Amino acid sequence: MNTTDQERGPKFRRRAEARPDEVLDAALELFIEKGFASTRVEDIAKRAGLSKGTVYLYFPSKEALLEGLVRRAILPIADSALTTLHDYEGDPRVVLSMVLTMLAGRFGDPKVMAMPKLIFREAMGFPGLAEMYRREVLDRVLPAVEGLLRRGIEQGYLRQVDPSLTIRSIIGPLMLHVAMAEIFGITPEGGLHMEKLVENHLTILFDGLSAPPSAKQWSAS
Known part of the structure; x- marks a missing residue:
């Protein structure tokens, strides 16, 4: 059974709202450390403490992360x-x-x-x-x-x-x-x-x- 963000409470909603910035922070660190070409989306997800699917939920491609x-x-x-x-x-x-x-x-x-x-x-x-x-x-x-x-x-x-x-x-x-x-x-x-x-x-x-x-x-x- 799916639970809505409202049912999960304000703490969950704040966490969800912060996720795009967490993904971008992780991408920025890795792009600087390893370069854009050598960084994989799974590396970004791991650095952000999220699943690869969650990263794609906010950013459909690595290029979209760079633009973001x-x-x-x-x-x-x-x-x-x-x-x-x-x-x-x-x-x-x-x-x-x-x-x-x-x-x-x-x-x-x-x-x-x-x-x-x-x-x-x-x-x-x-x-x-x-x-x-x-x-x-x-x-x-x-x-x-x-x-x-x-x-x-x-x-x-x-x-x-x-x-x-x-x-x-x-x-x-x-x-x-x-x-x-x-x-x-x-x-x-x-x-x-x-x-x-x-x-x-x-x-x-x-x-x-x-x-x-x-x-x-x-x-x-």
Whole structure:
């Protein structure tokens, strides 16, 4: 005789609600330890303390697990950035500073920081991951940043730069910083120091991006 979740009580329901995150936590640990290709679903189930069938109940494939990890870690950051960027009027350097500082703070969470590493490792071998990341993150965030830059140029805060190319200058150093550590094993002494990197990056970026002294001024410091 089957027993409903309600009949089993709130403790059972809380456990059932937590299972997707438990599965994702186990998958993240194993993907980092062994790599995506070498990790089996049964390994994930064992690490999570669940049956293989229970894992498939929540995630129909190993690829779905990888996508689930990206959605859990990265989409909230993208949504937060979009909330800040959307229809902002004024000096865009204020918002860029806020968003990059927020991003550095989120990367202080090991579960979040693990995601860029996984994306660098697996995107080439798993085109579906790259397509999903582009669709749900890049295709939403990049137009918002480009619009912010265009308004900043029109209002005299920024130099006459190409907004599309400038986005690469804004994001590029953060991606290269992670890539140098993950792909080449080149890490600053004491760790990645994302907050320090962002602070240093903003100083260099704004000195080059800001409009001439005759225009409105703002400092990253």
